[in-house]
Amino acid sequence: MEKRRRIGGEGGNRGMEENTMAILDTSGFSSSKVSHHLDDDRLAFLEAVRTASLLPDNGSAPTRKMFEAIFHILKDVDSLDLIIESYQLLIELDKRFPRVYLSKEEQADPSSPSKVISQVIMVEEAWSPFNFGLDSYNEKGAATNHSRSSVDSSGFHALIQEISEVAKEMKSEAKETTFLKNMLLLQYLITVLEGDFLPRNCAYHENMNWTLLRESLLNMLLGSRKIMYKGLMKDCLSIMCNMSQSTAFSEETSYHENSSGELLHEINSAIALALPDVKKSMCTVLKKLFLMIMELDSSRRIADQQGLTTRADGVSRPAAFYCITWFLNLNKILLSNCLQIFDPKWKLEIIVQYFQKYIPKCSVQTRRSSGTINTENFDGVLKCLSNSNSTRSIIKKISPEVVQLLLAYAFQAYLTLSYHVSEGLSTTAEDVKSNSVVEVCKNVVSAFTCLRQQDPGTEILCFGKEALFTAAAILSTKS
């Protein structure tokens, strides 16, 4: 099923390695006084790797030692120049020289020539920033040189915690280079996890070879005893919440900074300009991590059902999705902030699940009186909320404000999904296909009307008003 292949002869690369590493070695004798020499040499080294490996059409991958040196630069330096340069180089190198990839080979089996089998190809001697100790797939390298820069599962979690701490406080230190560096470092690590996981998972769905996923970096990372799984999920979520919130705060601060000009001197304005974007991509990357974990969960479930897992796989983790809803239930105040960060599909799913918890009794009632209402989808939830009896019982348990928010978020997620359905991107959203947009808009309006009737004292929130405006505007264009 899997094939291991070497990239080029080691001999050819060694010359390049020596020649390029020599650029760094010259820094050996320089003391701290001449650290600019060190930085100059490091920049020259990065540029030389780029020129040798990325620019030529047939460039060969840097050797392990060179990769390690680049990664070490990213972890070690304080100069923004080097951080950005090494991060970009690593990302581009990973794109150009993937560690794991799929190759579609036709006619692999002469008896069934038409079948296309995708094979996972692992580059045996490829370097990886992770080192989980019991690493089977780069045993050789790990055994010989335990690199001081490689990251294990507890290091991974510690990095996330560090970012989470700074993101929570969002004080002046948040503008520091280290914060930026840590975020880029984490982004790179997650990109590596992704590059390793996606092809394996893809092949797994074709050939049901669980070993592929068992050996994936992601599975090894999460399965490590050194890691508190729930804690990790919680820290990731809190980073995402704090970062999506922080745009609101930074609005005020950065405005003042610009007007006073005094603060600008103190903070490095390059970092101030770069941070908002890095934060945004940080959130995107964390979302990807969650998606991957959820994919892994579902693949694991299939493997469990088919008896592919063994005792060596350990107890299965709590599914990521339940961790998220568990976390949200713990932090009701954060609910609306957190919902902003999820993809529409999840958002809708989480909200429908949330409502379901509080509707069950009323749904029985409605079922008796007016046929069956399935509360497992958004449409059912909307119908429930349009019914004065069930709305009354719901707002006893959840405050009307929260109901408004959830309703509006779900509606927005629904609209986004329905657009993507018409675009042909999303195939899974059952919810969305079942009902026409016009119908849903009408139901949203009546749900809000009902909510107002039941509790005339409540103000309609801004976000709710916007949802109503949107519903009305869509109704007037579509009808």
Place this chain on the structure above:
Amino acid sequence: MVLFLYNCYSLHFPETVWKKLIGLDDLLEDYQKEQKRLNERKSKQQKIRKVSDAEDEVDDDTEARLSECVDKCQKEINQINGDEEMPFWGIQVFGEQEKLPQLEYPELKSSVLLQSFLKHEINSLVELNIEKGEDFLEGLLVDGWLLNLVYASSCVEKSIATWTFNLMLYSSKVRLMEAACEFWCAILSVKDKADSSSIKIDWLPRYSDLKGALQAYGFLLDSSSKFSSDIDMVPADSITAGPPQNIRSWIKCAAFCCQTRDANIILSTQEAEDLLVKIISLFLDRQLLGLSMILHEATFSVINFFSDEEWSDSCKKVAKSLAYRLPCNINCLRVVESIVGVDGRSKQLRSAVAFQFLVTCLDEKVCDAEEILRLLISKNVKDKNCDLFQMYIYLSLAENWLLFDTMLKDKAAIHELWGICLRNCSCGITITDLRSYASNVRSKASYLLQGSTSK
């Protein structure tokens, strides 16, 4: 001991015992003497130690003086041994920014979107009045509803388009600016969808809108003027003026404008060349260092705006314009290196830019490849007056030029000349050469030589 003797006296011991006891007394005496002697010796030793401590201090002194001397030597060696650090790249690309125009948008009030809602019965719940219309629309924009509305209605009316476009470029509220940028990037990318999901935008920006915004941010390197030397190089850590946060949106939006199918309505070929020059010169501002990822994307996107027929011409024009406008020092290396060179077109551009800078730096009327290389060979690196830093720049530029020039790739004569030039530099400069940048040139040349012979 005393107690013991007392006990002994009080008992009646035979003679022999007494003798032994006396012997014990002698022993005691002996012991006490010995003790005294030991004590004396100890104090003597202490004295000796004190003396030797003093000697040690003298040693420390010499040691300190010695290490000071070594440090001094080291410093001196460093100073002669090309300790001149590579100067930092970076020029001041942005000066004082103008006060960004805070525009008013009376036409928003008459937009179809607002007007049609005001008549709607649901307004009894929302209680929207026209005076608050703009604030309400801002909410719709920030919370993402505006995009949902555009998707649902498949069109963007003019008043909404201009309003969001100006918010993106000029609003000092970061949240509004970011939301508007996302809005524009989204509508520009779905505009051309072939199926029913495509949308119609009633107003498209012009290049002059983008250009005007950049001027308002305080962009100094205007196309008409040559880089003037009175613009100081920015020292790495002192920053006085800079672009507003909106520069991020500007870069992103410019990139999306070049990708749409109607890109040539937004900008002409000449304007795209100008845009490319501007985006590449942004790489020279150290304040934008953290934005290099989106700058790379933007460069890529503008490069792919050109049709195949236009490209080779435009590529040359852009390279010439960059070489003309930007300084021929360490900065030109940064310019060359910021063109990533991973795809065919950007390789071509990288090569062309390096070539143009080389020609400009050499400041001679040559543009033939062989002639340029001969000129480089004629530079005598052994000559005391040879500017080795300049030589370092020549080598780096020539490397980039030759590496990616598809025309020169297979010309043996060029390779031969380049080899001679590199050998001149790596052998002509000895390892003990103490001039500034001698080691830089030497190691650069020998690194390149290694690379070219191993192929």
